[in-house]
Amino acid sequence: MEKHVLELLARTIGYMTIIRVLIAICRWVWATFLRPAKNLKEYGSWALVTGSTDGIGKALAFELASKGLHLILVSRNSTKLKATADEIHGRYGSGVQVRTVVIDFSRDSLEVIGKRIEEGIEGLDVGILINNVGMCNSWPRFFHEADCMADEIIKVNVEGTSRVTKAVLPSMLIKKKGAIVNIGSGSAEILQSFPLLSVYAATKAYIHQFSRSLYVEYKQHGIDVQCQVPLFVATKILPMTLPSFLAPTPEVYSEACLRWIGYEPVCLPYWLHSFQGSLVHAMPKGFLGWVALKYCLHLRKVEKPTVFEQVMKRENEPLFNVLE
Template sequence: MSLCFVDELKSQPSWLLVLFTLGSLSFLKFLFATLKWVYASFLRPAKNLKKYGSWALVTGPTDGIGKGFAFQLARKGLNLILVGRNPDKLKDVSTSIQSKYSNVQIKNVVVDFSGDIDEGVQKIKETVEGLDVGILINNVGVSYPYARFFHEVDEELLKHLIKVNVEGTTKVTQAVLPGMLKRKKGAIVNIGSGAAIVIPSDPLYAVYAATKAYIDQFSRCLYVEYKKSGIDVQCQVPLYVATKMASIKRSSFWVPSSDSYARAGLRAIGYEPRCTPYWPHSLLWGLIQLLPESAVDSWRLGFCLRIRKRGQLKDSRKNE
């Protein structure tokens, strides 16, 4: 039967054989990608995070994804260094974590990433000195109050976005990395955004999306630079998560809570240099890639224009 099939193929025109070959290769590529996704999403075991070290440092841990990571890391038995700008919120989070995980040690470091970053980074350096900091979660970040055109972005917001999202992540990494190099082990997780990677453009959030594109490229370069030094660097790319920053109060299947995202995020540490840990998000990413960029651009522009309109309406009411 197989010989008859081969003979039948040989009798076909060459262009048809080329099409058959290309189609077979495309199908095999799709099948491999699908199996890889299923394995990574549902079957692949999480790594033992304690192998990186006994301490984890989390920036922006008082709300949203950062808070979710802090609790999940404590659940795994790691001691925590929590870095944020509000000492009262840091104390509240620390108390909540220790009431649930009493054996976990916690150090709070007050750093205003929109202020004197160099002074804050010096505090971080002093805190991590002598500690076995094996995991760094660079979560701190800010976005627009609401969607707006680039010419509507004022000077203060522009500086704030670049300073917190770009300079903050870069300098905290620079402060923690030498200790990891010395111990020849560590994991660095930088929180990116679907606004910079998943969708082809994010109109009316141009500067925010650009800062997150920096995070993605920064992470990829460090992944290559330090892979042979025992340090796993990863950019995690979430889509919408139910947080204050996203202005989403209720979680759903497509929009996880910060805890649900953090649980998925921990399972992904130590693997790909770029990933979308929450599997429904990765499914959406795949679907978006099948659409024409022009169609996604049009949809995204209309979506963001509606956000802008609602934001302007709120501003006008405040000024009345």
């Protein structure tokens, strides 16, 4: 009798586990491939994008313009801002208006950042904010080797993102609608530890928690807050030959990003990143930390000038995360 009961219990647990997995798979397929994207223009006619002259930020700006949204582009390089604005005008014509705001997130004070954002959006129906600007170490370093760049990473990733959000929120609260998208990183959300890039990963962990908390705070006011988590994306600082199936181009990635706006507080928009993330979550955290350490130690052995340092010299832009 006891054996029969145990067998029945084991079968029940097995069936429940299978059903639970099937439900999770169905939800993933629905959200990733079948769920309709929201009409982003219902949030407002303008979108503000920080870090908008390269990589994911630039691709997102073009993708938003393709949906008929007017753009406020924010970056510290005025020349690249003008070039990006001209490209958008050239592709979409006069139907898309573009404003530019010059901000150096690593050097300008929080007061200056807030004032320029507020001036840049004055009188505009800003419905979407994309906090994409981010900075990473110029090279993997142990924490005791960290230079002043660690302070700049905190200033750009934490203080800059927070201040821009604070500047844009009041206008969204007045009309009781809006969407805020913060670009996170797999270094914090998936790996949960990233040795030799510890300050960077910690700032992205802040972004994740910041987004989750604001999602709860402002959902009742009609404002959707979301943290989108990229893994590898084929940006110019990625130290390997890409794009590939695992690392989409910024254009492919940004198209996936827009489909998720307005839904879950945290997501991995690109379907293969989401699949990878599920596999990684099942691995022991100690093993993941060891893999991340070995990866960063390998990067330190690459012949200099490194990919990171070349970009630093060539581009007057904050760097985006290694796991973008």
